[in-house]
Amino acid sequence: MIRAPEPGPRRGKATIEEVARAAGVSRQTVSNALNAPQRVRDATLARVMDAIEQLGYQPDSSARSLRTGERRALGYLAPADDPFDPNPLMGGFLEALVDAAGAEGFRVLLFRPAPGARDARAVLDEVIAARQVDGFVLSDVLEGDARVEHVARAGVPFVTFGRAEAPGGGAAAGGALPLSASWVDVDNAAAVEAIVAHLAGLGHHRVVYLGSETGLPWMKERRAGFRRAASAAGLERLESVAPLDDPAGVVAVAREALGRRPTAIVAESDSLALAAYEAVRSEGLAVGADVAVTGFGDAPVARVLHPGLTSVRLPLRAIAGEIVRRLVGQVRGEAGPAEGLSLAAELVVRESSGPPR
């Protein structure tokens, strides 16, 4: 038989007062036992810890937060919907972020702009004004991102996944904010360079880049990496640009790209690589044997595809770890590493990238 849960806020959990009574000490000593154990005699400490264990006591997070000002929570603003590419990485990154935050004693508070809201500043203001978090993690950040500027202006610690500042440019004119005081990103350019190097090493000599028409910074970096590496390796280098929101159109472009008779297709994303597969097959050719295809991101589909898709895996756990490290450092007021950090992606070679026939 189980008793019905008590009504009211407390829900029957222990308070520091009850622990103190159980251990025969003042609540002060309990607090000390938790926050400054060295100030408590061993015997007492043991007794207190025992009572704590016994009662399953943990400080009420609200009371502690009210007193200390720290929330032990990091805010993550979930990216807006993108029906075309519901960022398959977000899930993986979020998990890594939650783990990394948890290791530092922080939880992750998730929120989104109200549906239909013009931008995210309103909800950011709510979270800030209600003091629900100690800092923010902002992802999918663009150059001159309004969210970034807003949070920076509010004086709340934050770290971005991706740089909100053009690589070359420091602070802009005027009293500009240190927008990218701390960012972590995957080295998109280097990742594509690794792909191209891999292909060049296999003997490929005519390579087409299958990209999209977005101006997203990470996409631009990938393209730049392609150009650099292909030139460096002395490859014949072609480029195709696919539309954004039209699967059929994408395949059409992929077929056109294939029509230029490359020995390899370097796709900007795994989705585009999938379109390349379709194009190659529609010509009666075999991916990997007749034409090499590579992707980007190493989405789940990369493993399931046949032949398996050569791609690059984003170091999401490392990124999340570094983001949390920096953010928690800021929260604690430490003068930690303020510069940005680019992390290398890992090339995952599968059967889609064989040598040219």
Added chain:
Amino acid sequence: MIRAPEPGPRRGKATIEEVARAAGVSRQTVSNALNAPQRVRDATLARVMDAIEQLGYQPDSSARSLRTGERRALGYLAPADDPFDPNPLMGGFLEALVDAAGAEGFRVLLFRPAPGARDARAVLDEVIAARQVDGFVLSDVLEGDARVEHVARAGVPFVTFGRAEAPGGGAAAGGALPLSASWVDVDNAAAVEAIVAHLAGLGHHRVVYLGSETGLPWMKERRAGFRRAASAAGLERLESVAPLDDPAGVVAVAREALGRRPTAIVAESDSLALAAYEAVRSEGLAVGADVAVTGFGDAPVARVLHPGLTSVRLPLRAIAGEIVRRLVGQVRGEAGPAEGLSLAAELVVRESSGPPR
């Protein structure tokens, strides 16, 4: 120029006291203006609201929580890693959950078991003991799920995505808990039945179910739905069972299934449908024209595939909405709907399911 953020907990945000001073009233009146506007004279109300607006005041969430006992936060225990099928739906469900919670004035607190932890009870206890949330959303729930029992025993409100109780069985023997006091789920069986009915309507007569060897309840429901609908429609009904963790093995099974010469393949998931695509193509046949293939879940890949994959779309927004409605009802102590709710998935017909040749 921007001033450096103030140190300390307050970070320069307004308190109720400051608002009161600015409006020339007591803090009580400010509180009333916010929580019981009808008790405040219009003129005063206007003055107070003005000051609130002016100062960008919002109640400190910790102070309010300490006083009222409500956290205005819902806890979501993120599912454990599954490298084989990193639940592509989770992202979509989470977003819907955050939106639904936000509409009710709740945030979502995300957490996971410590990496390497034997089970999730420890972290649940932490969140409960620290009173960080008003209730929990538990997903991917199994029959007799330990997490469910644990939360139920703690007397904390919760709602599950999926039923933690066998469909027929009420309370078990002894003082069993009302484990599934409130659950919401997608009607897996009905969804597959809709698929089969669709195929039967097209004239298919020999159909193979491509399933996996998991005993997960939702998978069992899908299979049951297949059997029921196929029998009802008088179809020749076959079944194949794929291994879990081996893409190559999966395709082998899919080929074997195809070897039984069905006119259509009903896959248990979109991933398995992808394997079916591979099998069909490896035989030189065309998906949709020679053999119909259907999936389950309507993952992003379903749209990108060629031909587009006929699948069923999970009503994630509706599910999240119902979950939040029930959970918030419990939190508020309303005697809301305690029974479970099965929501219909939506059949999405694409080119992969043509009539038999």
Added chain:
DNA sequence: TTGTATGCGTTATCAT
């Protein structure tokens, strides 16, 4: 080493 007193910002009770 331990206990006493105070305040964090808010809301509820009660008086006016």
Added chain:
DNA sequence: ATGATAACGCATACAA
């Protein structure tokens, strides 16, 4: 309709 007072649970400065 408004204001004074108390209390939520905790941590800290200070006294013992």
